[in-house]
Amino acid sequence: MRLNLIHLYPDEMNLYGDYGNILSIVKRCDWRGIDVKVIKVKKGDPLDLSDADILFMGGGQDRSQQIITDDLVSKGPQIKEAVEGGLCVLTICGAYQLFGHYFRTREGEELPGISVFDAYTVGSDDRMIGNVLVDCADTLRKSGETRLTPADREHLELIGFENHGGKTYLGESVNPLGKVVYGFGNDGTKAWEGCRYKNAFGTYLHGSLLPKNPWFTDYLIVLALKHRYRKDIQLDALDDAIEYAAFNTAKKRTLTAKTTHL
Amino acid sequence: MKFIALITGKVLILFSRIFRVGGGSSFPGLVALKIDPRLIVKITRKLKNGTIVITGTNGKTTTSKHLSAILGYSGLKVVHNRTGSNLMRGIASTLIEQSTVLGRPRGNIGLFEIDEATMPDAVSNLKPKVILVTNLFRDQLDRYGELDRTAAVIAKSMEHLERATIILNADDPLVSSLAKKINNKNKVKYFGLNEDRYIAKSRASLDSKDCLICGSELVFEKRFYGHLGIYSCPKCDFKRPEVNYEAKNITLYGIKSASFSLANKTNNIDISLNLSGIFNIYNSLAAYSLARTLGIDGDTIKAALGNSSAAFGRMEKLVVDNKEIYLLLVKNPIGLTQIIETLSTDSGARNFMLILNDNFADGTDVSWIWDADVNPLNGDFNFIYTAGIRAQDMTLRLKYEDFNTSKIKTINDIEKAFGEAITNMPPGETLYVLTTYTGMLQLRNYLTRIGIVEGFWRRAPHETKSYSSLPR
Numbered sequence: 001m002r003l004n005l006i007h008l009y010p011d012e013m014n015l016y017g018d019y020g021n022i023l024s025i026v027k028r029c030d031w032r033g034i035d036v037k038v039i040k041v042k043k044g045d046p047l048d049l050s051d052a053d054i055l056f057m058g059g060g061q062d063r064s065q066q067i068i069t070d071d072l073v074s075k076g077p078q079i080k081e082a083v084e085g086g087l088c089v090l091t092i093c094g095a096y097q098l099f100g101h102y103f104r105t106r107e108g109e110e111l112p113g114i115s116v117f118d119a120y121t122v123g124s125d126d127r128m129i130g131n132v133l134v135d136c137a138d139t140l141r142k143s144g145e146t147r148l149t150p151a152d153r154e155h156l157e158l159i160g161f162e163n164h165g166g167k168t169y170l171g172e173s174v175n176p177l178g179k180v181v182y183g184f185g186n187d188g189t190k191a192w193e194g195c196r197y198k199n200a201f202g203t204y205l206h207g208s209l210l211p212k213n214p215w216f217t218d219y220l221i222v223l224a225l226k227h228r229y230r231k232d233i234q235l236d237a238l239d240d241a242i243e244y245a246a247f248n249t250a251k252k253r254t255l256t257a258k259t260t261h262l
Numbered sequence: 263m264k265f266i267a268l269i270t271g272k273v274l275i276l277f278s279r280i281f282r283v284g285g286g287s288s289f290p291g292l293v294a295l296k297i298d299p300r301l302i303v304k305i306t307r308k309l310k311n312g313t314i315v316i317t318g319t320n321g322k323t324t325t326s327k328h329l330s331a332i333l334g335y336s337g338l339k340v341v342h343n344r345t346g347s348n349l350m351r352g353i354a355s356t357l358i359e360q361s362t363v364l365g366r367p368r369g370n371i372g373l374f375e376i377d378e379a380t381m382p383d384a385v386s387n388l389k390p391k392v393i394l395v396t397n398l399f400r401d402q403l404d405r406y407g408e409l410d411r412t413a414a415v416i417a418k419s420m421e422h423l424e425r426a427t428i429i430l431n432a433d434d435p436l437v438s439s440l441a442k443k444i445n446n447k448n449k450v451k452y453f454g455l456n457e458d459r460y461i462a463k464s465r466a467s468l469d470s471k472d473c474l475i476c477g478s479e480l481v482f483e484k485r486f487y488g489h490l491g492i493y494s495c496p497k498c499d500f501k502r503p504e505v506n507y508e509a510k511n512i513t514l515y516g517i518k519s520a521s522f523s524l525a526n527k528t529n530n531i532d533i534s535l536n537l538s539g540i541f542n543i544y545n546s547l548a549a550y551s552l553a554r555t556l557g558i559d560g561d562t563i564k565a566a567l568g569n570s571s572a573a574f575g576r577m578e579k580l581v582v583d584n585k586e587i588y589l590l591l592v593k594n595p596i597g598l599t600q601i602i603e604t605l606s607t608d609s610g611a612r613n614f615m616l617i618l619n620d621n622f623a624d625g626t627d628v629s630w631i632w633d634a635d636v637n638p639l640n641g642d643f644n645f646i647y648t649a650g651i652r653a654q655d656m657t658l659r660l661k662y663e664d665f666n667t668s669k670i671k672t673i674n675d676i677e678k679a680f681g682e683a684i685t686n687m688p689p690g691e692t693l694y695v696l697t698t699y700t701g702m703l704q705l706r707n708y709l710t711r712i713g714i715v716e717g718f719w720r721r722a723p724h725e726t727k728s729y730s731s732l733p734r
Contacts, residue, residue, distance in 0.1 A: 011471050011472075011479065012471075012472070015400075016627065016629045016630075016633075017629035017630060017631070017632030017633050018632075019632050019633060020629070020632030020659075020662070023632070023662050024662065027662050042479075043479075061409060061410050061411075062410065063410045063472075064472075067472060067477050129626075129627075130626065131626070161626075161627045161628075161629055163627065206627075206629050207627070207628070207629045208629050208632045211632070211658055211659075211662060212655070212658065242654070242657055242658050242661050242667060243658060245654040245657070245658075245672070246652075246654040246655050246657070246658040248654075249651075249652060249653075249654040249655070249674075250652070250654075250655065253620065253651065253652070
């Protein structure tokens with residue numbers, strides 16, 4: 001089996017260990033004999049989604065967001081169409097913001113988004129920084145998800161780190177990715193985190209997100225395989241002891257939330 | 263009552279020394295500044311030869327240490343915030359400690375390393391006659407905001423400056439682009455490498471790839487590390503500037519030593535350094551550029567650099583049970599990448615301990631380890647101990663680069679991990695400990711307690727860094 005992973009703006013939108021997300025997908029496929037081809041699409045490059053299975057776009061600084069906005073908007077209709085067709089998408093932080101309708105900065109400048117997500121983001125004076133724990137069990141159940149393995153169903157939490165000034169508000173036609181257990185979440189109200197529309201996901205979580213949350217990586221892989229082969233494919237189980245040791249350490253750290261000021 | 267701030271500060275320093283709390287690096291300054299906010303201005307304006315400021319992400323402390331030695335060799339008496347306590351309160355503490363009760367500094371030149379975010383306050387208080395910017399890399403983003411902001415803060419800090427010399431790293435596009443924002447009442451000079459052998463292979467930490475003027479992707483003719491190199495913009499006239507000071511003929515000997523030449527337009531000195539890594543060549547070159555700007559001759563610089571050693575914990579050699587240990591401070595992706603790349607040039611480096619903490623001074627976000635290139639460490643290693651609060655994250659990082667995880671041991675307790683590593687290390691070999699800041703402090707405290715290293719509170723007391731929020 002094989003998958004094509006499109007890494008959008010690998011130079012401009014690449015912050016907070018986004019490389020770890022790509023690496024996590026590639027390795028977990030590789031360990032199961034699934035061949036992943038990573039295709040880097042830079043600003044100005046043509047985008048071909050006809051044979052794509054996963055699209056990834058990472059976070060970026062304000063200036064990076066400004067640099068790629070025009071190019072992203074020109075690719076917008078194509079990405080929207082592919083998402084409607086079931087393309088698996090993961091967007092983090094700055095990319096998540098630009099996949100909504102717009103991002104209005106604190107200064108009032110409006111960066112247009114591509115409206116993959118029915119969501120918009122407004123810059124704020126707050127900086128939402130820290131560890132986050134998100135519970136995805138309810139949101140996944142609500143979306144009628146049946147493809148998760150029993151082992152995966154034991155987890156269904158995401159651990160990560162958020163660092164954003166923008167507050168994201170979701171519209172009617174999208175679901176949050178999960179419920180905030182600890183952290184600020186989309187809009188600082190500590191209620192919901194991230195967003196999902198079909199197989200497209202947006203989240204503020206980095207850390208990197210995927211390595212410490214292997215069930216979610218596998219879930220993305222399953223969605224991508226389904227997209228390519230038009231059938232449900234069960235992944236081979238892996239030994240995730242090291243992954244969940246890191247997850248548990250970070251979770252404990254988050255919930256005790258005591259930073260020693262050494 | 264004129265000296266009440268100063269005397270209060272001195273008393274507090276004395277108390278913290280007696281009771282061994284904090285080493286007096288921050289708190290006394292904090293209190294003294296509350297009593298007299300102009301304390302720093304009042305003391306520094308009495309420094310006959312003015313003040314020098316060093317800022318940037320990496321290399322501040324080592325560059326300052328080199329320059330302090332050079333100034334000492336040249337007969338100047340330096341007031342220097344050598345504790346690495348580089349926020350305003352740290353500067354105040356340094357000045358309180360190093361002046362008489364009448365507020366007269368015990369020295370004739372000031373040397374201050376300054377956190378990027380503290381630059382506006384520091385520059386307006388210190389009125390430096392020379393400022394050097396080492397480089398701008400992605401540090402822990404949760405503390406400093408984002409890199410562009412950092413550059414903007416540094417540029418803004420120099421807005422009202424006059425008759426100063428600003429020395430910039432020509433090889434760092436983010437730093438060299440600051441020149442456009444410096445008003446013409448000041449002089450700008452550049453330093454950079456002239457090197458063909460040590461060209462960066464790793465694509466890690468290419469933090470600044472786009473032209474700061476027009477946004478096009480910069481073309482790198484070559485890179486020395488990260489985004490430092492010889493670059494030009496394909497669309498506008500922005501390019502790596504001509505340098506006033508350069509380092510050339512570089513040879514690195516593992517992580518332990520290096521030789522190279524430092525040159526300006528007219529002169530050339532050969533240096534043997536007890537430090538290694540391209541980043542350390544930059545540190546020496548930066549100190550050389552500053553010393554030359556201050557009119558110090560080549561022989562003095564050569565003598566001082568020849569006797570130099572690493573700044574606190576940056577690269578420190580210890581001996582425990584007749585076994586050699588190197589302590590190496592890592593605080594961001596480029597630092598970790600550079601140290602690992604330098605270590606990989608020495609086939610004898612086989613025993614490692616990686617300490618990852620996520621306390622405030624380390625940066626509470628550990629995602630930076632995924633931006634570092636750890637691959638060169640994956641050679642014929644004997645063992646790797648991962649330790650510290652987030653040891654499991656480090657083990658995971660290594661797993662995803664196909665390290666043999668059966669040779670990796672994860673033990674959060676730093677003392678325990680260190681003890682095991684020392685016990686399991688074959689005689690005659692060296693243990694390389696790569697650690698974040700508070701892990702370094704913990705390990706040093708432990709080694710002090712068991713009598714391996716002398717109390718270092720005098721040299722490097724810990725400090726609580728305040729969060730400097732940068733607007734987004």
